[in-house]
Amino acid sequence: MAETLMFNALREATDEEMARDNTVFVLGEDVGHYGGSYKVTKGLYEKYGEFRVLDTPIAENSFSGLAVGAAMTGLRPIIEGMNMGFLLLAFNQIANNAGMLRYTSGGNFKIPMVIRGPGGVGRQLGAEHSQRLEAYFHAVPGLKIVACSTAYNAKGLLKAAIRDENPVLFFEHVLLYNLKDDLPEEEYILPLDKAEVVRKGKDVTVLTYSRMRHHCTQAAKNLEKQGYDPEIIDLISLKPFDMETIRESVKKTHRVIIVEECMKTGGIGAELVALVSEQLFDELDAPVVRLSSQDIPTPYNGKLEALTIVQPQQIVEAIHKVVDSQI
Amino acid sequence: MVAERTVPKFDRSSIKITKEEGLMLYEDMVLGRLFEDKCAEMYYRGRMFGFVHLYNGQEAVSTGVIRALRRDEDFVSSTYRDHVHALSAGVPAREVMAELFGKATGCSKGRGGSMHMFSAEHNLLGGYAFVAEGIPVAMGAAFQSKYRREALKDNNADQVTTCFFGDGASNNGQFFECLNMSALWKLPIIYVVENNKWAIGMAHDRATSQPEIYKKASVFDMEGYEVDGMDVLAVRDVAQKAIARARAGEGPTLIEALTYRFRGHSLADPDELRSEKEKEFWASKDPIKKLAKDLTNMGLVVSEELKAIEEKVQAIVNDAVEFAENSPEPDPDELRRYVFAED
Ligand SMILES: Cc1ncc(C[n+]2csc(CCOP(=O)(O)OP(=O)(O)O)c2C)c(N)n1
Ligand SMILES: [Mg+2]
Numbered sequence: 202m203a204e205t206l207m208f209n210a211l212r213e214a215t216d217e218e219m220a221r222d223n224t225v226f227v228l229g230e231d232v233g234h235y236g237g238s239y240k241v242t243k244g245l246y247e248k249y250g251e252f253r254v255l256d257t258p259i260a261e262n263s264f265s266g267l268a269v270g271a272a273m274t275g276l277r278p279i280i281e282g283m284n285m286g287f288l289l290l291a292f293n294q295i296a297n298n299a300g301m302l303r304y305t306s307g308g309n310f311k312i313p314m315v316i317r318g319p320g321g322v323g324r325q326l327g328a329e330h331s332q333r334l335e336a337y338f339h340a341v342p343g344l345k346i347v348a349c350s351t352a353y354n355a356k357g358l359l360k361a362a363i364r365d366e367n368p369v370l371f372f373e374h375v376l377l378y379n380l381k382d383d384l385p386e387e388e389y390i391l392p393l394d395k396a397e398v399v400r401k402g403k404d405v406t407v408l409t410y411s412r413m414r415h416h417c418t419q420a421a422k423n424l425e426k427q428g429y430d431p432e433i434i435d436l437i438s439l440k441p442f443d444m445e446t447i448r449e450s451v452k453k454t455h456r457v458i459i460v461e462e463c464m465k466t467g468g469i470g471a472e473l474v475a476l477v478s479e480q481l482f483d484e485l486d487a488p489v490v491r492l493s494s495q496d497i498p499t500p501y502n503g504k505l506e507a508l509t510i511v512q513p514q515q516i517v518e519a520i521h522k523v524v525d526s527q528i
Numbered sequence: 529m530v531a532e533r534t535v536p537k538f539d540r541s542s543i544k545i546t547k548e549e550g551l552m553l554y555e556d557m558v559l560g561r562l563f564e565d566k567c568a569e570m571y572y573r574g575r576m577f578g579f580v581h582l583y584n585g586q587e588a589v590s591t592g593v594i595r596a597l598r599r600d601e602d603f604v605s606s607t608y609r610d611h612v613h614a615l616s617a618g619v620p621a622r623e624v625m626a627e628l629f630g631k632a633t634g635c636s637k638g639r640g641g642s643m644h645m646f647s648a649e650h651n652l653l654g655g656y657a658f659v660a661e662g663i664p665v666a667m668g669a670a671f672q673s674k675y676r677r678e679a680l681k682d683n684n685a686d687q688v689t690t691c692f693f694g695d696g697a698s699n700n701g702q703f704f705e706c707l708n709m710s711a712l713w714k715l716p717i718i719y720v721v722e723n724n725k726w727a728i729g730m731a732h733d734r735a736t737s738q739p740e741i742y743k744k745a746s747v748f749d750m751e752g753y754e755v756d757g758m759d760v761l762a763v764r765d766v767a768q769k770a771i772a773r774a775r776a777g778e779g780p781t782l783i784e785a786l787t788y789r790f791r792g793h794s795l796a797d798p799d800e801l802r803s804e805k806e807k808e809f810w811a812s813k814d815p816i817k818k819l820a821k822d823l824t825n826m827g828l829v830v831s832e833e834l835k836a837i838e839e840k841v842q843a844i845v846n847d848a849v850e851f852a853e854n855s856p857e858p859d860p861d862e863l864r865r866y867v868f869a870e871d
Pocket of ligand 1: 609657658659693694695696697698724726727728793
């Protein structure tokens with residue numbers, strides 16, 4: 202076991218996959234000489250050279266299109282979004298070409314590529330650097346969407362994403378790069394489509410992902426003392442959802458709270474509520490509750506920013522309310 | 529009508545072409561023309577739907593460039609005006625027609641339609657319906673060749689990628705971004721701008737500050753050529769030079785082919801803005817007639833041979849329609865197939 206920070210876990214995953222398969226390459230802004238804005242690609246340029254760790258000009262749509270073309274012709278690109286929000290400029294290439302081209306071409310081409318980088322609300326970075334693109338991209342067919350949340354799952358999931366034959370949007374979180382875990386010395390790979398049961402419990406199913414997982418576990422520590430027993434599930438896969446794991450849990454708890462960092466309108470939780478009510482309505486003893494970010498551009502001011510995203514205390518209160526509403 | 533640009537001089541005495549090559553070029557252009565004429569007929573008879581953009585008038589560009597490539601090794605990328613590029617790249621007329629009919633036997637299995645012709649077998653990277661979005665993808669294929677050659681030391685990786693788009697697309701940022709990256713990394717790619725003077729109803733001179741598109745290459749320190757896009761031999765000549773440079777690892781080329789579409793933007797376009805005078809001017813430069821004349825003047829062919837080709841091609845096109853008509857529709861049970869690589 203080796204104690205490893207999340208950014209290093211991501212680097213190890215990339216390094217191991219690049220060593221294993223010489224068609225894997227990284228491209229993006231400042232991934233080479235500079236080592237990546239969060240140091241995920243540090244040292245890889247020196248090891249693999251300028252083609253396999255390609256420093257691109259600041260041209261998101263075009264370098265994303267380059268990755269699509271390279272993937273169609275047999276390479277396995279990993280795009281690093283310097284900040285995932287910048288990939289709004291690549292929306293067309295990611296949606297039309299990464300997402301839909303395989304279908305539109307009637308299966309002529311496959312597009313094995315990973316688009317990864319820091320997302321989420323950081324600390325006072327302002328609205329543009331605090332995007333949650335997982336919600337914006339959720340409707341695009343053909344994409345898999347994954348969010349890692351610990352150093353351990355970051356490594357295993359990124360390796361799986363690189364080996365996947367499909368385009369995978371892989372969200373890291375700006376505030377989680379320094380989390381650490383003891384990682385196994387031996388290689389491991391985690392499935393992209395499996396949710397992680399973070400805490401077993403019987404009172405209520407808490408569905409969450411990325412940084413909010415840690416808010417939920419923090420809330421659970423308080424709740425435990427008060428005699429509550431929530432089950433916390435980290436979705437991991439935001440598209441498709443692991444409905445098996447969700448079903449198992451809801452059958453047991455009959456209550457669902459969703460805790461997410463994206464905005465409420467058109468968010469990940471919106472789709473989850475719809476699926477839960479379509480598939481598990483009979484299991485529910487209470488309406489599904491959503492705790493989401495406010496539907497506003499993220500403000501710069503620290504206090505306003507804190508009010509914009511969900512805080513652990515709100516999770517505690519929501520769980521009280523939902524669990525206490527026993528019928 | 530805006531004054532027409534004078535086309536660059538092409539020294540015809542330098543032309544080296546065999547009879548077989550001449551006939552091959554002629555057949556390819558006639559196939560493009562007759563195929564598109566048949567599409568118009570089928571569209572109006574309700575056999576194909578959606579936006580259908582025909583290529584009549586521009587055949588010398590597709591044939592001149594694509595038929596100078598190594599078929600099935602080099603890559604071709606196109607736009608929504610893609611039927612004829614697909615044909616030149618070797619996709620059988622049957623498969624292109626069946627795609628237009630939305631049939632399961634189409635080159636994109638009926639999922640793509642007129643604007644989305646694809647063929648992995650023939651290295652046709654596609655039909656892209658959004659203006660300019662195919663440019664970066666084509667650059668990716670070229671990057672892949674360079675990567676194999678440089679990073680993986682594969683000396684056989686000398687494929688060239690050709691990327692076709694219009695004058696309108698050349699005002700889009702992706703065009704400039706890709707010229708920059710291709711020149712910077714010396715990628716084996718040839719950008720072919722088919723300047724047909726119009727982007728739907730937007731006259732080229734109203735949309736760009738420097739209408740001579742080939743000149744934009746120099747800003748990126750890359751080669752740019754202007755060529756008479758109605759003269760297949762002239763196009764082939766510059767294409768061969770550009771291909772040789774790309775294969776030798778000397779980097780990208782921008783070719784601006786001055787051409788014209790003989791029909792409206794799409795079959796839904798009333799085509800009211802282009803003047804009769806302009807249309808007549810360009811009609812008189814029909815590239816197929818020009819090649820016929822050239823080959824005859826060079827003493828390479830007699831008119832019976834050309835006639836025979838036209839008949840042969842008409843039979844191919846008719847057969848394509850019959851094939852498409854008789855092909856099955858895609859299986860509704862396979863509606864969700866091809867979303868992911870495993871399906
Ligand atoms: C991104 C985008 N914007 C607008 C359109 C609508 N559109 C289709 S073709 C076209 C004109 C393109 O002209 P040009 O690039 O000169 O190609 P041509 O049609 O002349 O071959 C436009 C505006 C589109 N398909 N994609
Ligand atoms: Mg045009």
